[in-house]
Amino acid sequence: MHILIFGAAGMVGRKLTERLAKDGRLGGREIRRATLHDVVEPQAPPSAPFEVRTVASDFAVAGEAEKLVAERPDVIFHLAAIVSGEAEMDFDKGYRINLDGTRYLFDAVRLIGDGYRPRIVFTSSIAVFGAPFPDPIPDDFHLTPLTSYGTQKAISELLLADYTRKGLFDGIGIRLPTICVRPGKPNKAASGFFSNIIREPLAGHEAVLPVSEDVRHTHASPRSAVGFLIHAATIDGDKVGPRRNLSMPGVAVTVGEQIEALRKVAGESVVRRIRREPDPFVAKIVAGWSRGFDAKRAEKLGFKAETSFDEIVRAHIDDELGGTWVH
């Protein structure tokens, strides 16, 4: 089979590509080709047992998506997006990439016609929800995003459902919770501290905690995120039904519980590297975020996340640190 990935150079895209290269198969079928696309040249995984082609271009320009879709890939992963902060600051760019780009892609598939009906897996986000919300948020709660990014994701979800309903392709949208522990360097994203307070202490560095320990949030590891994508690519569409967009499960914990899990897994000396430095600006942003989800539909459909934050800490140690850490 032939797999096409938009947004292959991002963190989740790289992890997905590595997993596909390791498995060599998807849903019981041998992978023969993968096309990795992003606005910057994606890296081909070093030892893929299939042909890999990398393409760098702007997929939100008319005609670009057509070129890649013309090869009729069996599964298309659409992970490409301008992130929330940038989409909020650059209105035009956010709508161009996150809305127009998605529509170009969907229309490229539609216009092939001819019975071509690939599975398209689209990564949406919990940013489609906007405060105030119930805790937990049920599967049938309305989408009232409070960012342009969340709006663009919600619109893409609606398009995906309608195109799927019309038989133009076979789409599944998955709303990812916050991915934790994010590998790499600390960034200035308001949500960065959720990962920083785990990753940095394990690497021997100090981390700053800008909010109080009772802040509650939902997390899934990068490994789980890839698991969601693989499951979404192979699940029986008839079982999903016409509501094609699903909130993914995750581990809902307080920051205090995150720290407790770190202590349990890695010890007190690691936890001591977390420095409390309350930041009212960050605290205010985080107060507007969702806490927990009742992801019943996704769980029933077999999407699996970790069941404790201990597991998330261990997944990071195994996948990123070769099984050990700075004691």
Added chain:
Amino acid sequence: MHILIFGAAGMVGRKLTERLAKDGRLGGREIRRATLHDVVEPQAPPSAPFEVRTVASDFAVAGEAEKLVAERPDVIFHLAAIVSGEAEMDFDKGYRINLDGTRYLFDAVRLIGDGYRPRIVFTSSIAVFGAPFPDPIPDDFHLTPLTSYGTQKAISELLLADYTRKGLFDGIGIRLPTICVRPGKPNKAASGFFSNIIREPLAGHEAVLPVSEDVRHTHASPRSAVGFLIHAATIDGDKVGPRRNLSMPGVAVTVGEQIEALRKVAGESVVRRIRREPDPFVAKIVAGWSRGFDAKRAEKLGFKAETSFDEIVRAHIDDELGGTWVH
């Protein structure tokens, strides 16, 4: 003040124009000009106490909306749409008019910048909801439309909320229930029979009922629809808050109860003009529609509909038939 109406030649547009011409004012301010736009030349109301300009063009062509918005109207009513049956049959046309057209209009306002921030009243539809749903549907129920029309309306709602949040204009979206009794001739809307079975018998004609009598649906009269629009044009946006799209109240009745109200108001001889002729195409579309709403937010904000279907029948007899009917 200057008022611009897109979709002014449609039924609701004409009723709105007549009401504005009668009132001469909107929200306590004198109306000095009205621009009536549609794809066909709208009729100017015969005795408007203000200047009326009529324009016929395709507003979903780049640059068209700009021309009208350049005059900086204070209030813009956006009622223009391809109806549900046609949008379902002609995918491209539906998306072009109902999505691209809306976006051209919203962007035309946005690109003026310069502090220009008109109230935009957008008519959405209960078609944004898709079965299965609770009955009644609460204000916070998710939008999972089962038609392309409903999808296009839901997307327009999301855009309206985001553009309003960003301060680009001051939008209010109102989800109209089915308008009943629609005057005039049947159009291509799949919902046409809800009005036909009242209007045609009262006019002495036979009407076809394509669904069973237990089909339940929510209705508001054209008079109420115009009332919703006027209220939406003048309501304090701060009271509405960031969730700018509202399900309007209406009268939830079965087709059987509609017929019973017709019998009560106009007598058995009129009711006998309804002929049962099941149509699976219509029945299937209607089965995906909502039945009742718990329109708490709209009611709390002062939007008012009829309280019984008898009132709706009487409103039609008063407003369209000069107080009498064919016995």
